[in-house]
Amino acid sequence: MKIKSLTARPILDSRGQWTVEATITLKNGVRATASVPQGKSTGASEAVALPAIAVVRNINNIIGPKLRNKEFEDQAALDAFLNELDGTFTKKKLGANAILAASVAFLRATALAKDIPLWRLIRANSGITVSSYGALAHPRLFINVVNGGLHAGNNLDFQEYLIIPKCRTIKESVEVGVAMYRGLGEALAQAKGRGAKNLGDEGGYAPNFKDNLEPFHILRAVAKKLKLTKKVDFGMDAAATDIKKADSKRLRATYEKLIKQYGLIYIEDPFGEEDFLSFAALNMHFGKKVRIAGDDLMTTNVRRMERAHAEGSVNAVIIKPNQIGSVTETLDAVRTARKYGWAVIVSHRSGETNDSFVADFAYGVGADGLKLGAPARGERIAKYNRLLEIEQNGK
Numbered sequence: 312m313k314i315k316s317l318t319a320r321p322i323l324d325s326r327g328q329w330t331v332e333a334t335i336t337l338k339n340g341v342r343a344t345a346s347v348p349q350g351k352s353t354g355a356s357e358a359v360a361l362p363a364i365a366v367v368r369n370i371n372n373i374i375g376p377k378l379r380n381k382e383f384e385d386q387a388a389l390d391a392f393l394n395e396l397d398g399t400f401t402k403k404k405l406g407a408n409a410i411l412a413a414s415v416a417f418l419r420a421t422a423l424a425k426d427i428p429l430w431r432l433i434r435a436n437s438g439i440t441v442s443s444y445g446a447l448a449h450p451r452l453f454i455n456v457v458n459g460g461l462h463a464g465n466n467l468d469f470q471e472y473l474i475i476p477k478c479r480t481i482k483e484s485v486e487v488g489v490a491m492y493r494g495l496g497e498a499l500a501q502a503k504g505r506g507a508k509n510l511g512d513e514g515g516y517a518p519n520f521k522d523n524l525e526p527f528h529i530l531r532a533v534a535k536k537l538k539l540t541k542k543v544d545f546g547m548d549a550a551a552t553d554i555k556k557a558d559s560k561r562l563r564a565t566y567e568k569l570i571k572q573y574g575l576i577y578i579e580d581p582f583g584e585e586d587f588l589s590f591a592a593l594n595m596h597f598g599k600k601v602r603i604a605g606d607d608l609m610t611t612n613v614r615r616m617e618r619a620h621a622e623g624s625v626n627a628v629i630i631k632p633n634q635i636g637s638v639t640e641t642l643d644a645v646r647t648a649r650k651y652g653w654a655v656i657v658s659h660r661s662g663e664t665n666d667s668f669v670a671d672f673a674y675g676v677g678a679d680g681l682k683l684g685a686p687a688r689g690e691r692i693a694k695y696n697r698l699l700e701i702e703q704n705g706k
C-alpha cells in the first residue's frame with residue numbers, strides 16, 4: 312500500500328461545529344476519505360482532539376508530506392508511524408483527530424484496494440474469533456431514545472435512555488427500534504404536548520420529565536402497548552461525571568430501583584470517571600444480570616482498562632475510536648476487553664458526521680453492541696443504513 316497523498320479539509324459535524332475529513336490517495340489510484348466525530352461529555356483521559364483548524368494544518372503540512380511515497384505493510388505499521396511522528400502519549404502534538412482521520416482513511420483505502428468490505432478487513436486485522444460473539448451473530452442496537460444531561464436542554468440528570476432490541480436480525484432490530492421510537496414520540500406528545508417531540512443531540516426526545524425515572528415508566532408502557540415487551544430491553548448511560556452535585560450513595564439507590572422496577576440490563580458510567588470503587592461495588596452486586604459499562608472511566612485506553620479490571624469495576628466497555636485515536640489501538644482495546652470477558656459496545660459520539668465507520672467496526676470485531684443514537688437525523692441514520700447494508704449484502 313504505497314501512499315501518493317493525504318490531505319484534509321474542515322467539515323461540519325451534527326452540531327454545526329468544525330471537524331476534519333481526510334482524503335488519502337494510493338499510488339495505485341485508490342482514493343478514500345474518513346471524517347472524525349466529536350464528543351461533548353468527553354472523558355478527561357481521552358486522547359487530545361485539537362481544534363479542526365490545527366488538525367487540517369497538521370495533516371496538510373506535516374502528516375501528508377511525511378506519508379508521501381511511503382509504503383506500509385499493514386495498518387499496524389501505519390499507525391505506529393503516525394504515533395511516532397506525534398511522539399506524545401496523548402497525541403497532543405498532531406491531534407488524536409488528525410491521526411484517527413489518517414488511520415481510518417488508510418484502512419478504507421486498503422479495503423478498496425483489496426476489494427473486500429471494510430468490516431471484513433477489520434475482522435481480519437482484529438484477530439478476534441467470531442465465536443466470542445455470544446448467541447446473536449450481530450451487534451445489538453443500543454438506541455438512545457431520550458436525551459438528557461449535556462445532550463439536551465431539559466431537566467434529566469441522566470444522559471441517555473436506551474432501548475436494546477432483542478432480535479435475530481439487524482433488520483428486525485431496526486424495525487423494533489423504529490416502532491418503539493415512534494410510539495414513544497406519540498406517547499410523549501400526548502402526555503406533554505407536541506413540543507415533547509423536539510430532539511436532543513443524538514436524535515432522542517428531550518422534554519422535561521417528572522423525575523429521572525419517568526422515561527422508563529413511559530417506555531415500558533409503550534412496549535406493552537406495542538406488544539414488544541419480549542423484544543426490547545432497557546439500559547442507560549448516566550454519564551455521571553457530568554451530573555451536577557452527583558452523590559454516589561443516592562445514585563446507587565436510584566440504580567437499584569431502576570434495575571428492580573424496569574429490569575435494566577445495561578448501565579454505563581453510573582459514577583464519576585475516577586470512582587472505580589463505586590463502579591466495583593455496583594458490579595459486585597448486580598454484575599451477574601446487568602452489564603456495568605465504562606466509557607469515561609476507561610476511554611478506550613488499555614491502561615485504564617487494566618485498572619478497571621484489577622478493581623473489578625466493570626463487565627463491559629464502551630469502545631470509541633476517537634477516544635484513543637487510531638484503528639490499531641482501538642483493536643487492542645477490544646482484544647483486551649475480550650481477554651477480560653467483558654461485553655464490547657462500540658459507540659458513535661454525540662457530534663457525528665455521516666461517516667459510518669463505527670458500524671463496520673462493530674460488525675467487524677463482533678461487538679456485542681453498537682450505540683448509535685435514535686433512528687433520526689442523517690448522521691445517525693448513516694450508521695443504521697450501513698449495518699442494514701452489511702446484513703443484506705455482506706459487503
Ligand code: PGA
Nearest residue numbers: 350351352353550660661
Ligand atoms: P459524547 O457522549 O459523545 O458527548 O461524549 C456519548 C457518551 O457519553 O456515550
Ligand code: ZN
Nearest residue numbers: 548550579606
Ligand atoms: Zn457514555
